[in-house]
Amino acid sequence: MKLTDIFNCPKPEITIPRPCVIAEAGVNHEGSMSIAERLVAEAAEGGADAIKFQTYKAATLASRDSPAYWDTSREPTKSQYELFKKYDSFWKNEFEALKRCCDTAGIAFLSTPFDVESARFLNDLMEVFKISSSDITNKPFIRILCDFNKPILLSTGAADLHEIAEAVEWIEAKGNRLALLHCVLNYPTADENAALGMISALKQHFPQHVIGYSDHTLPGDMHILESAVLMGARVLEKHFTHDKTLPGNDHYHAMDKADLKHFYARLEKTLVSIGEFTLRALPEEEPARRNARRSLVTACAIKAGRMLRPEDLTWKRPAHGISPRHYEEALAMRARRDLSEDTVLGWSDLDKA
Structure with missing residues (x-):
């Protein structure tokens, strides 16, 4: 220098x-x-x-x-x-x-x-x-x-x-x-x-x-x-x-x-x-983001076409499905197909009401 x-x-x-x-x-x-x-x-x-x-x-x-x-x-x-x-x-x-x-x-x-x-x-x-x-x-x-x-x-x-x-x-x-x-x-x-x-x-x-x-x-x-x-x-x-x-x-x-x-x-x-004075997730944390965070998961079996209710949903690891941040959005949707208990929900499982 x-x-x-x-x-x-x-x-x-x-x-x-x-x-x-x-x-x-x-x-x-x-x-x-x-x-x-x-x-x-x-x-x-x-x-x-x-x-x-x-x-x-x-x-x-x-x-x-x-x-x-x-x-x-x-x-x-x-x-x-x-x-x-x-x-x-x-x-x-x-x-x-x-x-x-x-x-x-x-x-x-x-x-x-x-x-x-x-x-x-x-x-x-x-x-x-x-x-x-x-x-x-x-x-x-x-x-x-x-x-x-x-x-x-x-x-x-x-x-x-x-x-x-x-x-x-x-x-x-x-x-x-x-x-x-x-x-x-x-x-x-x-x-x-x-x-x-x-x-x-x-x-x-x-x-x-x-x-x-x-x-x-x-x-x-x-x-x-x-x-x-x-x-x-x-x-x-x-x-x-x-x-x-x-x-x-x-x-x-x-x-x-x-x-x-x-x-x-x-x-x-x-x-x-x-490191840097910035707030961000590190690349090394990606496995934790994917596996230690949670997804919306069915708490019971849900028939195709039924609107989701609060008691139908819980949240569990891993974060491979819909994030709990979208909880209210999911409750405004219906099941696209029969869903068994403990299904990690994805958007493909749901339809708009």
Whole structure:
């Protein structure tokens, strides 16, 4: 699926659509181009529609005394500046190379910009801009990104409704197409705190926009992502790594290619079992329709030419004869021939009065 396809005005849905899946590699390349290229290849192999990196310089993103907000037992770095400084070596040349790598692999390239300079060179590489939850109140930056006239993916982590509505107003004023991604800004997010009901709340408050989900739970059996799709998320984003056992950063709560394949297999079975949002009998139910439903049946012997009476009729299986829905019509008719008790009536057995 192309990323831009999710922004098309959807027709009324008669099935749950397959989501667009973004593998959030972030900075899990840890400054190695070979690892970054491996992440691209494995995300494509796993079936992701896009892979997303992060583009920043620590000096323009965080002050030197900015405290950690992640699980420091998993990622022990106590300062945001120190952590970001470890992984901010990739810049314009590296992301241009990764864009070419993505094109070769057949997967869309994305990277979240965290400053104006990176947004400018990333504009030439992407069809869609992603705005981090951390910038949902950053009015001047949101406006600058909107000025590139591309669709916007906006994560809503740690935001109250009025803050989301305010950011939506800024983007709508610029005329950009928009997808809002429910997100819990907690690393990792406990399953019980995934708050997937907020997907429905976003659909209710912002029906004019696409709704998705950016996940920070541990991958496990991937049921959280599956549930998000059933709640209505049309785009999914989840951290992605080539090795979940690596310490620190975003490896510990990321999925890998095996998780991604498992998710698709689970989701496919679930969507097949849900089917279409239409009420109809299935072809597989035809034997039951023919044999478990009932027909009008004679409750006693009836002589040829006699009008049928209520006490002459009952209803029994199978449904090979006149349906009980035609009960009143049958009572207005007479027997065409002698009918024995327990005859499954057909229209050929009756004449109009």
